[in-house]
Amino acid sequence: MFKVVNKRHFTEKCFAFSTRFSLLICASVLLFLLGSIAIQGIGAISLEFLFTPAREFGKSGGIFYQLFGSLLIVLVAALLVLPIAFGTALFRNAYNNNLAIAKIMDQSLYALNAIPSVTYGIFGLIFFVNFLGTGISWFVGSIILAIMMLPTVTLSTHQAMLAIPKIYHENAAALGLPKKEIIRRVTLPQSFHGIVTGLLISLARAIGETAPIMFIATAFSGVKVPGSLVEPVSTLPTHILELAQQSTDPQALQNAWGASLTLVTLAAIFSGFALFLRRRLTPEGHS
Amino acid sequence: MTAEGSAPQLTLVAGSKSRSEASPSAIQIEGFSAYYGKNCIISDLSLIIPDKGVTCLLGPSGTGKSTLLRWLNRINEDTENASFAGRIKILGRDVMRDYPDVTELRREIGMVFQQPCVFPCSIYDNMLMGLRNFKLSKSETRNIIETSLKQAALWDEVANRLEAPATSLSLGQQQRLCIARALALKPKVLLFDEPTASIDPISSRVIEDLVMSLSENISIVMVTHNIAQTKRIADHVVFMCDGKIVEQGSRSHMFSLATCDKTRTYITEEFCDC
Ligand SMILES: Nc1ncnc2c1ncn2[C@@H]1O[C@H](COP(=O)(O)OP(=O)(O)OP(=O)(O)O)[C@@H](O)[C@H]1O
Numbered sequence A: 001m002f003k004v005v006n007k008r009h010f011t012e013k014c015f016a017f018s019t020r021f022s023l024l025i026c027a028s029v030l031l032f033l034l035g036s037i038a039i040q041g042i043g044a045i046s047l048e049f050l051f052t053p054a055r056e057f058g059k060s061g062g063i064f065y066q067l068f069g070s071l072l073i074v075l076v077a078a079l080l081v082l083p084i085a086f087g088t089a090l091f092r093n094a095y096n097n098n099l100a101i102a103k104i105m106d107q108s109l110y111a112l113n114a115i116p117s118v119t120y121g122i123f124g125l126i127f128f129v130n131f132l133g134t135g136i137s138w139f140v141g142s143i144i145l146a147i148m149m150l151p152t153v154t155l156s157t158h159q160a161m162l163a164i165p166k167i168y169h170e171n172a173a174a175l176g177l178p179k180k181e182i183i184r185r186v187t188l189p190q191s192f193h194g195i196v197t198g199l200l201i202s203l204a205r206a207i208g209e210t211a212p213i214m215f216i217a218t219a220f221s222g223v224k225v226p227g228s229l230v231e232p233v234s235t236l237p238t239h240i241l242e243l244a245q246q247s248t249d250p251q252a253l254q255n256a257w258g259a260s261l262t263l264v265t266l267a268a269i270f271s272g273f274a275l276f277l278r279r280r281l282t283p284e285g286h287s
Numbered sequence B: 001m002t003a004e005g006s007a008p009q010l011t012l013v014a015g016s017k018s019r020s021e022a023s024p025s026a027i028q029i030e031g032f033s034a035y036y037g038k039n040c041i042i043s044d045l046s047l048i049i050p051d052k053g054v055t056c057l058l059g060p061s062g063t064g065k066s067t068l069l070r071w072l073n074r075i076n077e078d079t080e081n082a083s084f085a086g087r088i089k090i091l092g093r094d095v096m097r098d099y100p101d102v103t104e105l106r107r108e109i110g111m112v113f114q115q116p117c118v119f120p121c122s123i124y125d126n127m128l129m130g131l132r133n134f135k136l137s138k139s140e141t142r143n144i145i146e147t148s149l150k151q152a153a154l155w156d157e158v159a160n161r162l163e164a165p166a167t168s169l170s171l172g173q174q175q176r177l178c179i180a181r182a183l184a185l186k187p188k189v190l191l192f193d194e195p196t197a198s199i200d201p202i203s204s205r206v207i208e209d210l211v212m213s214l215s216e217n218i219s220i221v222m223v224t225h226n227i228a229q230t231k232r233i234a235d236h237v238v239f240m241c242d243g244k245i246v247e248q249g250s251r252s253h254m255f256s257l258a259t260c261d262k263t264r265t266y267i268t269e270e271f272c273d274c
């Protein structure tokens, strides 16, 4: 009897140890990555680096247009995805009573989330750049990123809507509010945190994407502020790629680390803001 | 009834004359059956609820009291799988046929639920919630809000903090806010589903007094599990069991002359095996 208990005790300890060990591996990989980017990149970072254009293919000068291009492309993508994601989630929650349709919607969103990002790039190249003849265009890049962000934002909004206690809808309905007013006064304010956090998390991911926009929205050099929707921009990920290819040059390498640190910091800002807002905006009564 | 497109008018006197002359009863239910999916909860129930006064709906848990109440203002329409058959007339108007716009019905028939539920905005905005559908001037709105809060015995407690979040009120105050919110729409009938079940005894008494004073002008239907409360406030008592009405009558009848054994055991708070 005593032996059995002891044995169980031992396996439990082993299990607890192995979970801690996995955590340690995860954390150290992350720390190593972030640490090396921070240590190597911090030397390159200065206000001048952030706000002057690149020269000599990035070997000297800064990353101003890349920073601008990256922010432009993802922020416009966010604006595009916002109404569509909200509309989709709203339809799923408030208007659709058909279980089969709901299942199909959920499955398609998960499937959309699992598609490799380069596939989106190829789709954009075939459909927009070639078939519609837009040429290399930052706006097409924004559209493609918006499609990529759609599942995350929709699912996060959907979850937030699902978490609204039914009693709020019933109380609003009992006051004679028509459906669209219930959506405006109850659903929208109480699922707002879901939209915003989903958006910020997918922004953090989208800003680092290279593959989907490489062939359709970006150019490696000589790009400034676009004057129309169908001009290319330069972005941080493509810039880093370009600099990495010249990594024999210490100056280029230094700038690559600096651009990487900027990119990681931007992603961290988006994620951090998402966490902050999640805490601030989550209404009482549901977590 | 209002013309298409125009905002409905808010009459200042709760439907005392309009249609009630034709029908001395507030609510007439005929051959009413309620279902969740194929599950029949209430079958072929008929009931007349008198105009004005408090009608208490008693009965063991799972009997279908809430279900019945939730069909009176058709709030159950939004519940998945829920359906009903039969006829419900409120103040002479059929709730299905005569109210093509369900929001009109719900403004006339107020409802207060078991759990106080205020919206996460200010006290004032909570009061405003149902009033937004009416074209009212600022001062009219303020007047209605003040009157309703006074009617709900809440004005003195919130008069100087109308902009405070409604969630900062105590639970008992929140429930009175819910009542005030419903009163602002000048309902002709008020439905209460165990309004004091999640509230402390003192706040409950405040709400009971409130319900009694409101019942002079408004017909009130109240589901409750509290026999003592029924004794205190009911004018009319309906005892339900297993989706059927076992017995009904005036308070004095039900508490002293009940003819059915089931009723007597339930009312004396003994075990009821139905
Ligand atoms: N949304 C629903 N879907 C399916 N069945 C339901 C639903 N709501 C209630 N029911 C069932 O209907 C029956 C009656 O429920 P109802 O809530 O009307 O009872 P009640 O008399 O109000 O009980 P209580 O006193 O406990 O509130 C119960 O058996 C319940 O399980």
Ligand SMILES: [Mg+2]
Pocket: B065, B066, B067, B193, B223
């Ligand atoms: Mg109930």
